[in-house]
Each structure stands twice: as C-alpha cells, then as structure tokens.
Amino acid sequence: MSAPSKIVIASRESRLAMWQAVHVRERLSSLNPGTEVVILGMTTKGDQILDRPLAEIGGKGLFIKELEVAMQEGKAHLAVHSMKDVPMVMPDGFVLAAISARENPRDAFVSNNYASLDELPAGAVVGTSSLRREAILRAKYPQLVIKSLRGNLDTRLKKLDAGDYDAIILAAAGLIRLGMENRIKAVLTAEQSLPAPGQGALGIELIDGAAAMADVVAPLNDPETAHCVKAERAFSRALGGSCQVPLGGYAIIDNGQLWLRGFVASVDGSEMVSAELRGNPADDEALGRQLADMLRAQGAEAILARLACK
Numbered sequence: 001m002s003a004p005s006k007i008v009i010a011s012r013e014s015r016l017a018m019w020q021a022v023h024v025r026e027r028l029s030s031l032n033p034g035t036e037v038v039i040l041g042m043t044t045k046g047d048q049i050l051d052r053p054l055a056e057i058g059g060k061g062l063f064i065k066e067l068e069v070a071m072q073e074g075k076a077h078l079a080v081h082s083m084k085d086v087p088m089v090m091p092d093g094f095v096l097a098a099i100s101a102r103e104n105p106r107d108a109f110v111s112n113n114y115a116s117l118d119e120l121p122a123g124a125v126v127g128t129s130s131l132r133r134e135a136i137l138r139a140k141y142p143q144l145v146i147k148s149l150r151g152n153l154d155t156r157l158k159k160l161d162a163g164d165y166d167a168i169i170l171a172a173a174g175l176i177r178l179g180m181e182n183r184i185k186a187v188l189t190a191e192q193s194l195p196a197p198g199q200g201a202l203g204i205e206l207i208d209g210a211a212a213m214a215d216v217v218a219p220l221n222d223p224e225t226a227h228c229v230k231a232e233r234a235f236s237r238a239l240g241g242s243c244q245v246p247l248g249g250y251a252i253i254d255n256g257q258l259w260l261r262g263f264v265a266s267v268d269g270s271e272m273v274s275a276e277l278r279g280n281p282a283d284d285e286a287l288g289r290q291l292a293d294m295l296r297a298q299g300a301e302a303i304l305a306r307l308a309c310k
C-alpha cells in the first residue's frame, strides 16, 4: 500500500513533545519521500492544570485525550507520546502501533549546588512530580524534604533556578532530547532509582483499524524496546490499573533474555516490595503479569490497598 499524500501528527506543545513529534516527522518524511508530514500542536488539560499533583486531577490520560479527539475528528492521523505518559489501559478505539528505540531510560539528579543525592544536607528540598520518585527518596533519604514539582521541563528547571528547590529529579531522556544534558549532575542507576514503565521510549498511537497508517509507522517500531515496554506496562497494569501507584518497572534485553525488575512502595517509602525475573522476550506481557504476582506474594496487595485510588 502506498503512503497517503499527507500525514498529520497530533502533539502537545511543550518543547519536549514537539521535539518528539519533529523526530517522528523527520523519520516518516525520509521513509516516505512523496508524503507531506505536518504537526498539529495542541494543549491538553494536563498541560493547563499545574497547581495540583497529577495523581489528584485524573492521571496520565489528561495528556493524551485531546490528541485522541483530534484523531477521531479526522484532524490528525497519529499521535506521538512519551510512553511513560500513556495510560496502561488504552482507551477503546485506539492502539499503540509502534514503540521506537529508547533514549536513556534513567532518572537524573539536577541541582545547581550539589553533585549528587548523597551530598544533600538534611532538610534540603528535592522536587519531583512522581509518586515513584517520592517513595524512593523517602525510603533512602528520610532526612530530605520532598516537594511536588509540576510543569513541563523548562518550567521545572526554572523553579529549580529560582531557588524553590535544592535539587530536582527528572527523566534523563527529556533533558538529553532538548540538548540540556549539561544540567544533569548525576544519572541515577537502576538500582538507585528503578525507572518508570515506558520511560525514555516513544509510542505512536493510532485509531484502531487504521491499516494504511499502521503500515506507515511499522518501520519505527523497535522490537527490543517494544518487548521491554510491553512487559513493564503489563506489570504496571496488573498492579495498578488506572490508579496512581508508586511503582517502578524496568526491562532490558540481556543475553537474549528479557530481564524485568519491579517494585511497589507506599508513598512514604516505609513499605517496599521488589522482585525480578528473566524470560523469553516474546512472552513480554506474561512476564509482566508474572512479576506482579511475585510482588503480590510478597504483600504488594496490602500496600496497594492503602493507596487512595480514583
């Protein structure tokens, strides 16, 4: 099937989202020389409501809803997302058609005055927007003060530079993509801060059944990344559904095997269960569910039951 004459990519308007959309536009343009590929920038509820934690206002779906409506109305053919921001359960009528090769999936320590988490004095204020990072920090560094930090990357860095925080934790991938790798003082290892499911990977969302478009984006799929992210998401889905849960899930392909690690914690970090397993990459989602069962056997259910779930 030949590519359509024009492809419209729906994207949020933050610099990071636009970088990602441009990245996909460039790849699709070079794969389909006769096709015009354009970006439709949009603002989502998640971008607008910045004064409340994401967990309170309805979660990840808030960043993609408007883009899905644009696809439904025929204004766009596809949407590009950070896989971390894509809800674990896709809304009816939409599919993830491709997951592209991962950027650095780890968390980054960013500060103007300190070189690492271990250097921060007691009482230092650390900003983060995720329950996962909050739980890790509270568990390992109880002497630090954790403060919520919302907004796009530039906003978060501005708040750090204004002195509202002594340090902030961000995804390394976003900083690298926007050419701000020099802001990273330390990249946290997976052992220090197990990444979030999907972190660092891009996903392409389509209307379910859009066969011609699925063919167009298929070459952007990176099978190894896709297996890893599917395992991470199945793990998360099996534990949280649409709830906001402090959990980490991270897979790599190691010696031909998928190696998946995961944890669930209470927000205050006082309780944490973790496990890991290895298996055939083709069994990605089954491995994710299996890891979730291992955590349940260690008492994850009790931790989950105490989380407020909307």
Ligand SMILES: NCc1[nH]cc(CCC(=O)O)c1CC(=O)O
Pocket (backbone or CB within 6 Å): 082, 083, 084, 085, 169, 170, 171, 172, 173, 174, 198, 199, 200, 201, 202
């Ligand atoms: N939740 C916001 C978000 N979604 C994706 C990234 C970073 C890039 C990525 O994971 O692909 C970020 C910023 C952050 O967590 O610091």
